[in-house]
Structures are given as structure tokens and as C-alpha cells.
Amino acid sequence: MSRDATDELIVALAQGVRPVTPVRSLRCQVAAVAAVSLALSLALVGERGLRPPGPELLLGPTPFALMALGLALAGLGAVTAALALARPGRERTGWSAVTVAVLGLFGAVGTASLALVASPPGSEAVWGGLVEVPCVVFSLILSLPAALFVTYLAARAAPLRPGATAFFAASGATALGTLAAHLICRTPGAWHVVTTHAATPLLGGLLMTTPALRLLRNWAWRA
Amino acid sequence: MAAAQRGDAVAYESLLRELRPSLQGFIRRQISNDAAVEDIVQTVLLSLHRARHSYRSEHLFEPWLWAIARNALTDFQRKRSRRNGREEPLPDENALPDGFLAPSSSDTRAGRDQVALSRDLEHALSRLPASQQEAVLLLHLEGLSVIEAAVRAHVSPGALKARVHRAYRALRTLLEEEVPS
Numbered sequence: 001m002s003r004d005a006t007d008e009l010i011v012a013l014a015q016g017v018r019p020v021t022p023v024r025s026l027r028c029q030v031a032a033v034a035a036v037s038l039a040l041s042l043a044l045v046g047e048r049g050l051r052p053p054g055p056e057l058l059l060g061p062t063p064f065a066l067m068a069l070g071l072a073l074a075g076l077g078a079v080t081a082a083l084a085l086a087r088p089g090r091e092r093t094g095w096s097a098v099t100v101a102v103l104g105l106f107g108a109v110g111t112a113s114l115a116l117v118a119s120p121p122g123s124e125a126v127w128g129g130l131v132e133v134p135c136v137v138f139s140l141i142l143s144l145p146a147a148l149f150v151t152y153l154a155a156r157a158a159p160l161r162p163g164a165t166a167f168f169a170a171s172g173a174t175a176l177g178t179l180a181a182h183l184i185c186r187t188p189g190a191w192h193v194v195t196t197h198a199a200t201p202l203l204g205g206l207l208m209t210t211p212a213l214r215l216l217r218n219w220a221w222r223a
Numbered sequence: 224m225a226a227a228q229r230g231d232a233v234a235y236e237s238l239l240r241e242l243r244p245s246l247q248g249f250i251r252r253q254i255s256n257d258a259a260v261e262d263i264v265q266t267v268l269l270s271l272h273r274a275r276h277s278y279r280s281e282h283l284f285e286p287w288l289w290a291i292a293r294n295a296l297t298d299f300q301r302k303r304s305r306r307n308g309r310e311e312p313l314p315d316e317n318a319l320p321d322g323f324l325a326p327s328s329s330d331t332r333a334g335r336d337q338v339a340l341s342r343d344l345e346h347a348l349s350r351l352p353a354s355q356q357e358a359v360l361l362l363h364l365e366g367l368s369v370i371e372a373a374v375r376a377h378v379s380p381g382a383l384k385a386r387v388h389r390a391y392r393a394l395r396t397l398l399e400e401e402v403p404s
Contacts, residue, residue, distance in 0.1 A: 007241065013272045015234030020276040021226050087277050088294070089286035108243050158274030160294040 023157045026090065030080050037075065037146050037176040041183055047182045063112035065195050070108020071179040074201055077101025079150050080171025085165045086154035098168065105198060112194045132196045135187050136162050139200045147187025155219035166213035167205050173206020225280045239268060242288065259299070266295045314315055347397035355390035358383055
């Protein structure tokens with residue numbers, strides 16, 4: 001196209017410009033997603049009760065509490081990354097959030113594993129096999145509201161990297177869904193809460209990125 | 224930009240005009256082709272227009288703008304390398320026989336020789352099977368790429384290249400018979 005065509009394009013864009021509402025701040029959107037996930041987690045805990053033996057699991061640096069913290073960091077970090085990468089110029093915030101998410105999750109896994117290794121043997125006896133499946137499926141189901149919400153918010157911004165945005169939206173939402181499942185999980189075995197609950201966000205990222213990407217493109221097109 | 228978000232057409236046009244030289248300079252540092260530079264500038268302007276709601280006035284404008292520009296440039300380069308990767312140059316053995324193109328020299332004797340050779344070539348070409356003729360004509364007279372020519376001939380690029388290769392071999396043989404020198 002020629003230089004004149006660029007001039008014509010500028011005139012056409014300016015003539016067609018309509019008022020638009022700027023997207024909400026990143027902090028506000030992350031807070032909204034966190035509120036939805038927290039409400040879901042509290043509702044579940046209220047309905048089914050905390051993982052036995054109960055609140056004492058959250059007192060002190062137990063593997064359960066460490067994993068809850070790790071999942072919260074991973075979830076909020078990945079959600080922040082997805083929403084930041086959907087805004088031009090906020091990539092640095094996005095990649096910093098990814099770092100927080102990764103360090104949070106793997107830091108929690110590492111610390112919890114060390115605590116378990118130091119504890120008396122026997123806690124890993126029932127870990128592995130089909131016993132993990134219902135927990136993973138339940139976590140994935142619980143992540144759907146947050147996944148849809150984050151994808152919608154990202155699509156309403158301007159996702160220049162839709163693949164990365166969809167992956168972080170999917171894995172962040174799965175981490176938040178897993179956090180809700182983690183709090184009420186009845187699957188026995190201390191290693192279960194460390195390994196399966198840590199792996200589920202990654203699995204969710206792998207499984208849900210493609211649907212999230214399709215939704216993102218579909219909603220972004222309509223936005 | 225904040226004025227443009229409120230729908231101020233004059234401010235928006237003035238902003239876009241002001242941005243244009245910076246965008247051209249930024250893109251020209253990566254791409255030397257002027258037409259491609261203008262294409263990318265237009266893509267950036269369109270992306271900027273579509274994404275204008277994603278700018279928030281409490282943040283700097285430049286990182287927002289350059290993120291859009293970088294993205295458009297990366298997209299362009301990715302598409303170009305993908306296109307180049309799909310199109311393979313024909314091997315040297317498939318190079319056009321000498322004198323295939325019409326004579327361009329003003330030298331009379333050389334020009335006459337070239338015309339004679341072109342007639343020989345035309346004659347040799349007419350003796351090829353229709354599918355091979357078509358392949359040569361699409362690639363060298365119409366100047367299409369292998370992919371475009373393959374689409375036009377309703378064959379795969381590999382089949383088209385095979386036809387061209389066979390055509391060149393046949394042409395070489397026919398021309399050597401007709402022009403022994």
C-alpha cells in the first residue's frame with residue numbers, strides 16, 4: 001500500500017472514532033477473580049468442612065498450609081500474568097507474575113516435601129493410582145468459573161499474545177480451583193496434597209489452554 | 224490518547240499523524256522494503272485503533288504503543304519466514320536454458336541470434352507435453368512462485384517441480400539438437 005493509503009487510513013480511523021471505556025485496572029480485575037475464587041472456596045469449606053483433622057492443619061508451616069499458600073500464589077500469579085499479557089505494555093508485570101507463580105508453587109512443593117521427608121514414614125502409603133483421579137477431576141470442575149471469568153476479562157482487553165494469555169488463564173484458574181479442592185480434599189496421604197495438588201494446575205494448563213484460546217479469540221473478536 | 228478514548232476525532236487524527244514518522248522509523252530499522260514498512264505502519268494503526276480501550280491514562284503511552292508495534296512487526300516477520308520456508312528455490316540444474324528470455328541486447332547480430340534462439344526455444348517448448356509447458360509458462364512467463372503455480376495447475380508443489388525439472392531436461396536435449404553450436 002502507498003503512503004497515501006496510510007493518510008486515508010488515518011482519516012478514516014479518526015472519522016470513525018467512538019468513545020470507549022478504558023479497561024478496569026489490573027489490580028481491580030485480579031481482586032475480582034480472587035474474590036470469586038475465595039467465595040467458592042469458603043462456600044465449599046462451609047458446606048463440606050476443612051480437610052480432617054480440621055483448622056489445626058492451617059496452623060503453622062504444615063505441608064497442607066504450605067500447599068494452600070503455594071496454590072494461592074500460583075493461581076493469583078498466573079491470573080495476573082494472563083490479564084497483564086492481555087494489555088499492551090504490561091508484559092513486564094506479566095512475566096514478573098509468572099515468576100511469582102512458579103516460585104510460589106515450587107517453593108511450596110519443595111518446603112512441603114522436605115517437611116514430609118523429615119516426618120515418620122507411612123504417610124505416602126495410599127498415594128498414587130485411581131485414588132487421585134476424582135480429586136483432579138473435581139479440581140478441574142471447580143476451576144471452570146475462574147477460567148471463564150479470566151478468559152472473558154482478558155478477551156475484553158487486547159490480548160496480543162493469545163496463546164500465553166490462554167495458558168496462564170487456564171493454569172491460574174486451575175490453581176485456584178485446586179486450592180478450593182485442596183481445602184476440602186478427603187483423599188488420604190500427605191504426599192497426595194503435595195504432589196497431585198501441585199501437578200493439577202499444570203495439567204489444567206495443558207488441558208484447558210486450547211478451549212480457553214478459542215473462547216479468547218471468539219470473545220475478543222466480538223469485543 | 225485519553226481524548227481519543229472520549230471520541231475526540233481531531234485529537235485522534237493529530238495523534239495518529241504524530242505517531243506515523245516514529246512508527247516508520249522504528250519499523251524501517253528492521254525492514255528495508257518501503258512498501259512493507261507502510262503495510263506494517265497501517266497494521267499498527269489498525270491494531271492501535273482496535274486496542275485503544277486497553278490504554279489506561281495512569282500508565283505511560285509509549286510502552287503501550289511500542290508493544291503493539293513490536294507485535295505487528297513480529298507477526299509480519301513470522302509470516303514472511305513461514306512463506307519463505309514453504310517456497311524452495313529450484314536447484315541449479317533446473318536453471319533456465321540460456322536464451323530462454325526474449326533478447327534485450329541492442330547489438331544487432333547478438334539480437335538476431337537471441338531471436339533465433341527464442342524461436343528455437345518456442346518451437347522446443349511446443350513439443351513438450353501440455354502439463355510441462357504449463358509448468359514452465361506459469362513459473363517463468365507469469366513469474367508465479369512454486370506454490371502459486373502449483374495451485375493454478377491443480378497439482379502439489381512437488382509434482383510441479385518434477386514437471387519443470389523434466390521440462391528443462393527435455394528442452395535442453397531439444398535445443399542441443401536444434402542449435403548444435
